[in-house]
Amino acid sequence: MFKRFFTTNSIRMSKRALVFLAEGAEEMETVITVDTLRRANIDVTLAGLADDEQVLCSRNVKIVPDVPLETVKSENFDAVIVPGGLKGAEACATSSLVGEILRRHYEANKLVAAICAGPTCLFAHRLAFGKSITSYPSFREKLGANYIYKEDRVVQDGNIITSQGPGTSFEFALKIVEYLEGSDKAKSLIEPMRLKL
Amino acid sequence: MFKRFFTTNSIRMSKRALVFLAEGAEEMETVITVDTLRRANIDVTLAGLADDEQVLCSRNVKIVPDVPLETVKSENFDAVIVPGGLKGAEACATSSLVGEILRRHYEANKLVAAICAGPTCLFAHRLAFGKSITSYPSFREKLGANYIYKEDRVVQDGNIITSQGPGTSFEFALKIVEYLEGSDKAKSLIEPMRLKL
Numbered sequence: 245m246f247k248r249f250f251t252t253n254s255i256r257m258s259k260r261a262l263v264f265l266a267e268g269a270e271e272m273e274t275v276i277t278v279d280t281l282r283r284a285n286i287d288v289t290l291a292g293l294a295d296d297e298q299v300l301c302s303r304n305v306k307i308v309p310d311v312p313l314e315t316v317k318s319e320n321f322d323a324v325i326v327p328g329g330l331k332g333a334e335a336c337a338t339s340s341l342v343g344e345i346l347r348r349h350y351e352a353n354k355l356v357a358a359i360c361a362g363p364t365c366l367f368a369h370r371l372a373f374g375k376s377i378t379s380y381p382s383f384r385e386k387l388g389a390n391y392i393y394k395e396d397r398v399v400q401d402g403n404i405i406t407s408q409g410p411g412t413s414f415e416f417a418l419k420i421v422e423y424l425e426g427s428d429k430a431k432s433l434i435e436p437m438r439l440k441l
Numbered sequence: 442m443f444k445r446f447f448t449t450n451s452i453r454m455s456k457r458a459l460v461f462l463a464e465g466a467e468e469m470e471t472v473i474t475v476d477t478l479r480r481a482n483i484d485v486t487l488a489g490l491a492d493d494e495q496v497l498c499s500r501n502v503k504i505v506p507d508v509p510l511e512t513v514k515s516e517n518f519d520a521v522i523v524p525g526g527l528k529g530a531e532a533c534a535t536s537s538l539v540g541e542i543l544r545r546h547y548e549a550n551k552l553v554a555a556i557c558a559g560p561t562c563l564f565a566h567r568l569a570f571g572k573s574i575t576s577y578p579s580f581r582e583k584l585g586a587n588y589i590y591k592e593d594r595v596v597q598d599g600n601i602i603t604s605q606g607p608g609t610s611f612e613f614a615l616k617i618v619e620y621l622e623g624s625d626k627a628k629s630l631i632e633p634m635r636l637k638l
Contacts, residue, residue, distance in 0.1 A: 439608030
């Protein structure tokens with residue numbers, strides 16, 4: 245723990261990330277992102293939209309959030325992240341609290357990241373229009389009018405990172421690590437996870 | 442649901458898989474396996490070694506098992522699966538109940554699968570000695586004397602499937618799907634998950 249917080253002659257605080265967790269979230273996208281960021285020593289808060297009770301994800305895995313979103317709504321993070329899963333992303337899209345948190349972080353030039361159905365939540369909150377993004381392919385039409393839609397597996401445009409689905413989750417998470425902690429840190433995670441990119 | 446259980450003129454039962462969940466399990470390996478198998482319409486039971494309370498996984502994601510292992514210990518599955526995570530695999534290695542379940546299924550020629558630290562659990566229960574396996578690389582020495590140790594990302598030898606780590610979890614899960622449901626079913630999952638192999 246000492247090493248994590250102190251470097252020579254300076255105090256180094258962990259970067260902080262907030263991940264939204266709503267019923268119907270895609271559990272692989274959620275867990276791969278949280279786990280990979282924690283392997284990079286990023287301080288991740290998995291926040292339940294409803295409360296801190298267990299959340300039924302899209303393939304019936306039950307995940308317990310760290311806190312209810314309500315309790316961290318005024319805190320500032322280095323990154324805020326929207327996983328996919330159609331129903332989970334819809335819950336984020338219709339939550340004014342999620343909208344406020346996303347807008348505040350986006351306007352403070354903090355990272356806003358979304359994967360799969362997650363980018364539809366940016367659209368619903370009228371955020372980052374005109375930026376280059378990607379998403380699960382079925383949302384291309386919905387997003388194409390307000391964004392520069394790309395077919396790449398992960399897209400970064402300034403402080404927006406988007407990605408396509410469960411199978412791009414590792415690349416999505418590593419891009420977030422690269423953004424927050426640099427490419428050396430991101431690269432250092434690949435071999436220990438036995439990841440092939 | 443109709444389509445899942447009935448095909449033309451015949452009743453088709455879902456294949457059943459049991460995944461062990463113990464404190465310290467690697468959450469990506471656990472969730473990628475469960476989710477991918479469920480996408481293949483395999484009936485997956487995520488069973489808690491201790492009880493049905495939330496389980497703290499290796500990177501502090503909290504997952505709630507479907508049932509306590511005790512309640513399904515006499516049931517028969519088409520596959521029994523040990524995720525990694527050092528502490529989680531150790532719990533499976535020292536559980537005589539897990540050992541009994543693994544042996545019963547192995548001897549009935551049902552699939553036994555393990556990933557990352559999971560294969561050390563086969564070793565601890567003296568199961569499938571002489572078979573070709575792989576694991577997280579750090580267990581090579583421990584396993585090398587009793588198994589034919591391979592460096593491949595996923596290894597199948599008869600009814601034993603093993604794999605290396607979080608980053609090989611999709612390939613591990615797809616190999617299990619292929620074993621239970623055929624290669625066409627496994628292949629059909631790749632593009633919808635946006636997976637690149």
